[in-house]
Amino acid sequence: MPTLRDTIAEDLRAQITAGRLKPGDRLPSEPKLAAHYKVSTPTVRQALALLQTEGLIEKSHGKGNFVRPLLRRITYTSGARIPLAPELQTTIRTTNLRARGHLRTLLRVPANTPLTEFHCTTYEGGNPRSMARIYIPRDLTPASQPDSISWPTGRTAGWVETQETVTARLPTPEESAALRISPTRTVLTITSVATDATGRVIEAALLALPGDSADAVFISHPAPKEEKTDR
Amino acid sequence: MPTLRDTIAEDLRAQITAGRLKPGDRLPSEPKLAAHYKVSTPTVRQALALLQTEGLIEKSHGKGNFVRPLLRRITYTSGARIPLAPELQTTIRTTNLRARGHLRTLLRVPANTPLTEFHCTTYEGGNPRSMARIYIPRDLTPASQPDSISWPTGRTAGWVETQETVTARLPTPEESAALRISPTRTVLTITSVATDATGRVIEAALLALPGDSADAVFISHPAPKEEKTDR
């Protein structure tokens, strides 16, 4: 038997998908919904929380609950490092730092190796849609300062293998702030490590996308020769 | 300023990672935790819900809350169709059906095309760890009945391109039942479509993994020639 919150969520979901509640519309306030469904406000809030994790509504403190505009799903494509689409704008911030902790392991470099960090955020109409941090050993950083618009679209020269790991997890506080998503909404993360012919890591990228509106696409072809699985 | 539930979650998290609470241990009951932290039970429950989405604890109705055994993360590797590891057992169920709806689109076949479905579940020590449905047009189904143990480890012969799409979403009721996870825990899904030289889809696979203990790994190499991105 469905619970009250499921019944309420189902009713609101039906109203949204049927178009009686349109994208951008404000829902009745929580006390009003509670009165309408004859339940307490916490129960209404549980139903709304369900719809929120499904990406159907957005909650906005002090304003109300809104039917979420149908977000086009962002698509990340293997090797791109950031999602690319004509409607996405990108900002890049460059920082110099030294390898330590997790970064050291990822890039397989000694502690304190100088690195360049590129902090990329993509926006669609002012709303952040993805966050990426790209790390390159300083001695490999392109001499010509990367063009802050077109650079992340190409791959670093000389790569021979790229390994991309996809996970789903809760956002770090930094990620939830940067992507403006609630800390309870999962992010899809992609960790990309590119190596050159000598096996040296020439680039690592950490990418976070809002889990409810992102895909990652990978296209593979059979290896011409026997493919090694050296791990 | 952190909320009460964050503070409580943080404290319990610390006890788990410090080893004062070990995998498999039962936590004090919710009323006891509430008394200990001097809060109401709903607040304790919110803290526990946080830890649950992080995969740190398991709730078991009528028994208690338990520190979750540190699950080895399952790793899906590009093209494997199901996660492979020595400690994983697999069961396969074969069904014949006809293409319709979403399946029709995925396999790019006319309605009612005969298909063979392989329903694979992998287990680790009796616990389901992944669920996959693999679809193959009936006329391509291997004449020799696939060996129910070794078959899904190899790829269908004749593939020229595989496209794999990774998403994170809430589980369908079927998925949450099959994987024995709560309906609020995200699943990582992989949709894999393999095509032959003529562009015909020769196999589609839908894979669902518990989001908090799964990775998907993709390894790519530069195309020998110019790589087409025909979509």
Added chain:
DNA sequence: GAGTGGTCTAGACCACGAG
């Protein structure tokens, strides 16, 4: 039957957003 978590109530008070 005793103890546990799951759902729900009916409020309170605080923090945020807009006029």
Added chain:
DNA sequence: TCGTGGTCTAGACCACTCA
């Protein structure tokens, strides 16, 4: 200032597990 959602309380009752 007013209405909104965010957090929290202090219970109630039901459903499940195990002895």
